[in-house]
Amino acid sequence: MTHNYDWLNTERTTLEQAGLRRYLRTVMSAPTGTINLDGRDVVLLGSNNYLGLSTHPEVIAAAVEATRTFGTGASGSRLISGNSELYTTLEANLAKTKHTEAALVFSSGYAANTSIIPVLASDGDLILSDALNHASIIDGCRLSRATRKVYRHCDVEHLKTLLSEAAAFRRKLIVTDGVFSMDGDIAPLPDIYGAATQYDAMLLVDDAHGFGVLGKDGSGTVAHFGLEGTDIIRMGTLSKAVGALGGYIAGSRALVELLINKARGFIFSTGLPPATLAAANTALDVIHSSPELRQRLFSHAKCLKTALTNLGYTLLPTKTQILPVVLGSPQQATSIADALLAEGVFAPAIRPPAVPPGTSRLRLTLMATHTETEIQQAIAGFAAVLPKFHP
Numbered sequence: 001m002t003h004n005y006d007w008l009n010t011e012r013t014t015l016e017q018a019g020l021r022r023y024l025r026t027v028m029s030a031p032t033g034t035i036n037l038d039g040r041d042v043v044l045l046g047s048n049n050y051l052g053l054s055t056h057p058e059v060i061a062a063a064v065e066a067t068r069t070f071g072t073g074a075s076g077s078r079l080i081s082g083n084s085e086l087y088t089t090l091e092a093n094l095a096k097t098k099h100t101e102a103a104l105v106f107s108s109g110y111a112a113n114t115s116i117i118p119v120l121a122s123d124g125d126l127i128l129s130d131a132l133n134h135a136s137i138i139d140g141c142r143l144s145r146a147t148r149k150v151y152r153h154c155d156v157e158h159l160k161t162l163l164s165e166a167a168a169f170r171r172k173l174i175v176t177d178g179v180f181s182m183d184g185d186i187a188p189l190p191d192i193y194g195a196a197t198q199y200d201a202m203l204l205v206d207d208a209h210g211f212g213v214l215g216k217d218g219s220g221t222v223a224h225f226g227l228e229g230t231d232i233i234r235m236g237t238l239s240k241a242v243g244a245l246g247g248y249i250a251g252s253r254a255l256v257e258l259l260i261n262k263a264r265g266f267i268f269s270t271g272l273p274p275a276t277l278a279a280a281n282t283a284l285d286v287i288h289s290s291p292e293l294r295q296r297l298f299s300h301a302k303c304l305k306t307a308l309t310n311l312g313y314t315l316l317p318t319k320t321q322i323l324p325v326v327l328g329s330p331q332q333a334t335s336i337a338d339a340l341l342a343e344g345v346f347a348p349a350i351r352p353p354a355v356p357p358g359t360s361r362l363r364l365t366l367m368a369t370h371t372e373t374e375i376q377q378a379i380a381g382f383a384a385v386l387p388k389f390h391p
């Protein structure tokens with residue numbers, strides 16, 4: 001007898017009825033300010049290619065050259081035959097950028113988080129995690145078998161209370177996003193680091209959305225707060241402002257050595273394609289040498305935020321390139337996203353479990369490569385849908 005798979009359809013219907021069914025759209029062009037989506041040109045307000053580096057000519061040239069030299073795939077895990085010299089160059093560049101002794105690249109940011117957290121904490125340890133941390137952190141915590149406690153979003157007093165009750169644990173790990181992916185706000189790292197120091201805890205910062213964007217050299221949230229010389233463990237991704245793919249951990253040489261030996265997502269996965277490594281390495285150089293990209297990104301963000309606020313939209317109080325317009329139910333978020341798409345603006349709806357129930361939203365993101373005309377087109381789209389869906 002074969003299994004009856006009808007439950008798959010039942011589950012899908014349940015998601016549909018809750019407004020939580022997800023659909024794949026097809027992008028038929030590169031992630032620039034205007035993309036071809038399912039055959040139509042629309043202004044893109046939903047990309048993490050914040051600096052436009054995935055289409056930067058030098059980055060593309062590096063990727064092409066690496067493919068010619070090294071081929072298309074790594075062909076093995078890094079501990080077997082997949083550790084191309086491109087990794088050595090990229091990891092040295094990352095460590096320099098992040099002001100740490102060493103760095104280690106993983107196949108994605110998701111793999112980096114789900115790999116490092118179980119190495120840092122396990123049975124007998126305590127993990128303290130911000131309530132709005134990214135799903136990859138949550139999954140890393142679940143895999144770790146450590147005790148987990150969630151502190152209120154960016155609430156350092158709550159964090160300290162939990163730390164003060166944690167004397168019985170062997171090791172303590174605090175983990176937080178640097179820039180919160182769905183809210184766009186910045187974690188109060190100096191206070192969190194102060195609490196970590198006071199209670200002898202490790203601090204891991206996921207800077208997926210701060211890297212390339214914050215800090216005067218673009219090196220991220222830790223630099224934004226002038227905490228470069230500390231022992232904060234930096235995690236991040238090469239898939240957003242860097243415009244490529246992959247995750248990284250930057251920290252002490254001893255930490256990297258241990259990860260090479262124990263991080264399961266590192267050990268049991270094939271290395272990244274050479275093109276990706278070379279693209280990321282060149283993108284880091286562009287990040288160092290092009291502060292004007294960050295300035296342009298922030299100027300766009302300010303312009304869109306001001307215009308939408310003047311129209312009457314309520315945005316979360318963010319100071320970054322991530323502008324959340326919280327709407328409430330999944331249905332509200334998807335209906336306004338659909339109306340915007342009809343106006344030629346692609347502003348994806350974000351629903352649970354990516355955000356807490358009741359806070360479904362549009363998550364608007366800017367890119368340095370948006371043109372002024374595209375920003376104005378986006379504002380016109382929001383103006384057109386406003387009468388229909390006043391938030």
Ligand SMILES: Cc1ncc(COP(=O)(O)O)c(C=O)c1O
Pocket residue numbers: 108109110111113134136177181206208209237238239245246247
């Ligand atoms: C805060 C945060 N951490 C980690 C990740 C995972 O990174 P990647 O997409 O490289 O797997 C993301 C991606 O959305 C993220 O937003």
